[in-house]
Amino acid sequence: MRAVIPYKKAGAKSRLSPVLSLEEREEFVELMLNQVIDSLKDAGIEKIDVLSPSVYGLEDMTKARVLLDEDDLNEALNRYLAGSEEPVLIVMADLPLLSPAHIKGITSTEKDVCIVPGKGGGTNALFINNPSSYRVKYYGSSFLTHCSIATDTGQNFEIYDSFLAGTDIDEPEDLVELLIHGKGPAREYISRKFRLEVSRGRVGLVPL
Numbered sequence: 193m194r195a196v197i198p199y200k201k202a203g204a205k206s207r208l209s210p211v212l213s214l215e216e217r218e219e220f221v222e223l224m225l226n227q228v229i230d231s232l233k234d235a236g237i238e239k240i241d242v243l244s245p246s247v248y249g250l251e252d253m254t255k256a257r258v259l260l261d262e263d264d265l266n267e268a269l270n271r272y273l274a275g276s277e278e279p280v281l282i283v284m285a286d287l288p289l290l291s292p293a294h295i296k297g298i299t300s301t302e303k304d305v306c307i308v309p310g311k312g313g314g315t316n317a318l319f320i321n322n323p324s325s326y327r328v329k330y331y332g333s334s335f336l337t338h339c340s341i342a343t344d345t346g347q348n349f350e351i352y353d354s355f356l357a358g359t360d361i362d363e364p365e366d367l368v369e370l371l372i373h374g375k376g377p378a379r380e381y382i383s384r385k386f387r388l389e390v391s392r393g394r395v396g397l398v399p400l
Contacts, residue, residue: 193237193239193278193279193280193281193299194237194239194240194241194276194278194279194280194281195232195237195239195240195241195280195281195282195283196240196241196242196243196259196269196272196280196281196282196283197225197228197229197240197241197242197243197256197282197283197284197285198243198244198265198268198269198282198284198285199221199225199242199243199244199249199250199285200244200245200246201218201221201222201244201246201248201249201250202218202246202248202249203218204217204218204220204221205217205220205221205286205361205362207362207363207364208220208361208362208363208364208367210364211364211367211386211397211399212385216385218249219381220378220381220382221249221285221286222249223288223377223378223381224285224286224287224288224361224378225242225285226255226377227288227376227377227378228283228284228285228287228288228290229242229255229256230255230376231290231291231292231294231295232281232283232292232295233255234292235292235293235295235296235299236292236296237281237295237299239257240255240256240257241256241257241258241259241272242256242257242258242259242285243259243261243268243269243272244258244259244260244261245260245261245262245263245268246260246262247260259272265330265331266328266329266330266331269282269328269330270327270328273320273323273324273326273327273328274323274324276323276324277324278323279299279319279320279321279322279323280319280320280323281295281298281299281317281318281319281320282317282318282319282320282328283295283316283317283318284310284316284317284360286360286361286362287316287317287357287359287360287361288361288370288374288376288378288379289356289357289359289369289370289373289374290316290317290356290357291356291357294352294354294356294357297352297354298317298319298352298357299319301319301321301350301352302350303321303347303348303349303350304320304321304322304342304347304348304349305318305319305320305321305326305338305342305347305348305349305350306318306319306349306350306351306352307335307338307339307342307349307350307351307352308351308352308354308357308358309335309351309353309358310335310358310359310360311358311359311360311362311366313332313333313334313335313336314330314333314334314335314360315328315330315334315335315338316357316358316360317352317357318338322347325345325347326341326342326345326347327341328341329341339351356373359373361378364397365396367382367386367397368388368395368396368397370382371383371386371387371388371397372388372395384400385399385400386398386399386400387400
């Protein structure tokens with residue numbers, strides 16, 4: 193089994209720009225990436241690849257193999273899948289709430305494919321037992337698309353339904369979930385910049 197993490201540090205997480213500067217966002221995504229790698233390792237996955245269009249931010253990476261591919265995300269991942277002879281777990285780099293237990297649950301599926309939906313119709317993780325016969329199509333409602341791809345290629349699939357595994361950090365309100373439910377370096381970084389405050393029955397962020 194291999195795990196592959198698509199990653200781009202340069203200009204990362206523009207939707208967090210209302211609350212974090214470019215430098216802060218780039219520091220934050222690097223922390224999240226390393227936390228995902230640590231969770232994969234703690235789950236027993238030893239073969240981990242980081243797939244990136246640039247070496248920026250990965251110059252000193254020792255915990256995973258770095259693969260450079262400047263093509264579109266889908267083209268790069270599909271080329272990766274086509275060349276794999278063992279099951280592949282694709283996991284996004286912005287999942288600091290993803291735990292080793294989640295990873296073990298996802299990869300222990302008895303189905304051909306296990307799909308982890310994210311917010312807004314995205315796909316946070318995708319475990320593929322037969323990667324040479326499957327092609328990904330991210331962006332838009334990729335969760336529904338990946339379900340259809342499995343069906344169209346004659347592969348049965350399982351949906352791994354988890355609030356924590358399904359929480360990717362894209363918007364300022366996602367940082368609230370990180371502060372409430374998270375732990376580790378990514379949460380510590382955000383906790384040094386914001387605190388939680390309840391207003392009108394909802395929990396929000398307040399800068400420190």
